Amino acid sequence: xDDTSPRGGEPLLVAEKLTKHxxxxxxxxxxxxxxAVQAVDGIDLTVRAGESFGLVGxxxxxxxxxxxxxxxxxxxxxxxxxxxGEDITRAxxxxxxxxxxxxxxxxxxxxxxxxxxHTVGKIISGPMEIHGVTPPxxxxxxxxELLETVGLNPEHYNRFPHEFSGGQRxxxxxxxxxxxxxxxxxxxxxxxxxxVSIQAQVVNLLQRLQRELGIAxxxxxxxxxxxxxxxxxxxxxxxxxxxxxxxxDDIYGRPRHPYTHALLSAVPVxxxxxxxxxxxxxxxxxxxxxxxxxxxxxxTRCWKARDRCAAEAPPLVRAPDSAEGHLSACHFPEPPTTxxxxxxx
Amino acid sequence: xxxxxxxxxxSVRFSTEDGTVxxxxxxxxxxxxxxxxxxxxxxxxxxxxxxxxxLGLHDPRTTEIRGEILLDGQEMTGAPESVLEKLRGxxxxxxxQDSLTALSPYYTVGRQIAExxxxxxxxxxxxxxxxxxxxxxxxxxxxxxxxxxxxxHQFSGGMRQRAMIAMALxxxxxxxxxxxxxxxxxxxxxxxxxxxxxxxxxxxxxxIILITHDLGVVAGTVDxxxxxxxxxxxxxxxxREVLRAPRHPYTWGLLGSxxxLAASVDEPLTPIPGTPPSLxxxxxxxxxxPRCGYVSEVGGDRCRTERPGLPPGRGAAxxxxxxxQRSVFAEQIRPRLG
Numbered sequence: 001x002d003d004t005s006p007r008g009g010e011p012l013l014v015a016e017k018l019t020k021h022x023x024x025x026x027x028x029x030x031x032x033x034x035x036a037v038q039a040v041d042g043i044d045l046t047v048r049a050g051e052s053f054g055l056v057g058x059x060x061x062x063x064x065x066x067x068x069x070x071x072x073x074x075x076x077x078x079x080x081x082x083x084x085g086e087d088i089t090r091a092x093x094x095x096x097x098x099x100x101x102x103x104x105x106x107x108x109x110x111x112x113x114x115x116x117x118h119t120v121g122k123i124i125s126g127p128m129e130i131h132g133v134t135p136p137x138x139x140x141x142x143x144x145e146l147l148e149t150v151g152l153n154p155e156h157y158n159r160f161p162h163e164f165s166g167g168q169r170x171x172x173x174x175x176x177x178x179x180x181x182x183x184x185x186x187x188x189x190x191x192x193x194x195x196v197s198i199q200a201q202v203v204n205l206l207q208r209l210q211r212e213l214g215i216a217x218x219x220x221x222x223x224x225x226x227x228x229x230x231x232x233x234x235x236x237x238x239x240x241x242x243x244x245x246x247x248x249d250d251i252y253g254r255p256r257h258p259y260t261h262a263l264l265s266a267v268p269v270x271x272x273x274x275x276x277x278x279x280x281x282x283x284x285x286x287x288x289x290x291x292x293x294x295x296x297x298x299x300t301r302c303w304k305a306r307d308r309c310a311a312e313a314p315p316l317v318r319a320p321d322s323a324e325g326h327l328s329a330c331h332f333p334e335p336p337t338t339x340x341x342x343x344x345x
Numbered sequence: 346x347x348x349x350x351x352x353x354x355x356s357v358r359f360s361t362e363d364g365t366v367x368x369x370x371x372x373x374x375x376x377x378x379x380x381x382x383x384x385x386x387x388x389x390x391x392x393x394x395x396x397x398x399x400l401g402l403h404d405p406r407t408t409e410i411r412g413e414i415l416l417d418g419q420e421m422t423g424a425p426e427s428v429l430e431k432l433r434g435x436x437x438x439x440x441x442q443d444s445l446t447a448l449s450p451y452y453t454v455g456r457q458i459a460e461x462x463x464x465x466x467x468x469x470x471x472x473x474x475x476x477x478x479x480x481x482x483x484x485x486x487x488x489x490x491x492x493x494x495x496x497x498h499q500f501s502g503g504m505r506q507r508a509m510i511a512m513a514l515x516x517x518x519x520x521x522x523x524x525x526x527x528x529x530x531x532x533x534x535x536x537x538x539x540x541x542x543x544x545x546x547x548x549x550x551x552x553i554i555l556i557t558h559d560l561g562v563v564a565g566t567v568d569x570x571x572x573x574x575x576x577x578x579x580x581x582x583x584x585r586e587v588l589r590a591p592r593h594p595y596t597w598g599l600l601g602s603x604x605x606l607a608a609s610v611d612e613p614l615t616p617i618p619g620t621p622p623s624l625x626x627x628x629x630x631x632x633x634x635p636r637c638g639y640v641s642e643v644g645g646d647r648c649r650t651e652r653p654g655l656p657p658g659r660g661a662a663x664x665x666x667x668x669x670q671r672s673v674f675a676e677q678i679r680p681r682l683g
Binding site: 058059196204207226228266282 | 503534536599617
């Protein structure tokens with residue numbers, strides 16, 4: 001996570017036109033499908049081997065659903081998921097087993113994601129048991145090794161989750177994700193439930209593991225500063241679609257999509273008085289994903305919206321003056337600078 | 346002349362099955378009308394407990410409150426419930442973090458806004474309803490005449506937070522306590538709500554206490570800052586001074602832990618080692634000493650045995666000399682923050 005140049009790694013986990021619509025049922029007396037929550041609507045993204053890929057967006061934008069689709073915890077409505085070039089979209093449980101050991105997940109809530117009746121040893125060795133893996137030193141030896149890797153005392157093997165603090169529990173979750181030596185870890189808001197001082201400990205741990213073990217991370221979070229800190233490449237989601245994707249420097253230094261500009265300018269910054277920034281104030285709320293706006297989904301809150309934005313959904317393409325691999329979905333991209341547009345209030 | 350709100354040597358203790366929790370220990374601060382005080386701290390630092398005490402919202406059967414809380418000359422600690430009832434929602438009001446649990450799902454938003462108004466002013470149902478519509482308009486809810494009859498679940502998160510602000514402001518309180526008012530919200534909505542609080546303060550001249558864990562939120566919104574750790578105030582002062590040249594090692598730790606948009610990404614975060622102490626048995630001396638890197642510099646056993654005092658006005662509760670606090674920040678901490 002030190003350099004921002006696109007990693008040369010092979011594409012590991014790829015989503016193609018990935019879509020998830022949750023049916024909304026209603027009606028009387030016979031319930032039938034009356035609509036769909038378009039949680040994820042035709043997104044393309046690629047996580048390369050060894051890189052850290054950040055996915056940011058506000059609540060309800062579909063970032064967590066994307067994580068669950070990629071790990072096959074949810075069935076996609078349409079589109080494809082490729083792991084190392086192999087289509088796993090419709091793979092059966094059996095076919096998935098070897099892939100599952102290579103794609104692991106870290107969850108947000110360190111209280112809900114650990115079984116309170118199981119010891120730490122049982123929790124962390126769970127994945128090995130399920131996959132019938134016995135490492136050379138035995139499962140217990142491996143668990144002790146993992147506890148040490150994530151900065152916990154190996155002697156705590158027989159303790160229960162309630163004996164640990166929130167930050168320590170999250171470390172247990174990380175150790176469990178590492179048990180099968182995965183190639184990709186999908187981390188869904190792994191630090192947002194933690195206090196700032198503890199959050200930094202876990203962020204540093206994840207960065208160290210990524211560097212030392214060469215694991216690819218899909219880092220899903222709403223906190224723009226945390227994502228910037230840990231990611232090589234970043235995608236910004238809004239209402240089920242990716243509106244911009246690029247390297248960290250592209251997204252944070254030369255963003256093109258108005259929504260990215262607005263998001264960045266809304267982050268409260270220490271020392272604001274020193275260099276008062278022109279803030280973009282978005283009005284209103286995110287529209288309902290049951291009936292998203294036509295064309296560009298951001299147009300109802302965008303200060304640049306024109307007729308074309310309602311008629312035509314902007315494709316995710318390379319805007320003029322953007323670097324290669326820096327794509328944005330806007331008919332009227334912003335100039336590549338972080339200074340807020342003067343047109344905005 | 347006395348301050349509008351003056352808290353002196355406040356201590357709050359809860360008796361639990363495991364023993365006595367010292368949630369707040371020897372806290373003092375003052376607040377004037379029209380000013381905003383930010384209280385920053387992590388979970389369990391006592392920031393919410395303090396403010397519940399200001400409003401007399403603790404259960405007297407399990408809570409022991411000592412010290413003095415003077416709100417416009419009225420002593421709040423130990424005041425009878427009848428006195429508190431007249432003040433709460435009228436002179437002092439609170440905005441809670443989670444609008445979904447703070448609003449009742451059974452009553453319309455309008456009714457919940459109107460209720461404290463009717464109770465405190467004796468207004469009729471009709472007048473109170475008009476007042477609720479007006480309040481919803483003031484906090485920026487579109488079509489307030491229609492939305493007044495909606496139930497909370499029909500509002501989005503940002504709108505519910507606005508409705509809660511309307512409810513808190515309906516009787517024109519002189520003191521508004523906002524407990525993590527934007528923590529549950531997205532950044533774009535958070536910015537809207539913080540702006541709204543600032544605008545309303547301009548209009549009404551109320552004093553505001555903003556409780557948060559996010560130093561970024563206080564930076565642009567408050568006048569004075571109080572940093573709390575393990576139930577005690579460890580640093581205070583005008584917000585610019587505290588953030589520009591913090592003096593307490595805990596405040597340094599907080600700043601070093603925060604990833605920031607302007608910081609270099611090559612610089613790793615510098616977390617505070619360890620975890621906050623249990624308030625059942627807080628460490629003797631300075632509560633931060635088990636996690637502090639400057640204990641040896643102070644020398645002897647001072648940090649472990651002697652509790653550092655917090656100088657009034659601007660200062661930190663730390664045994665390092667003021668000069669040393671400045672030089673450590675300038676030489677060791679500041680360069681790392683990028």
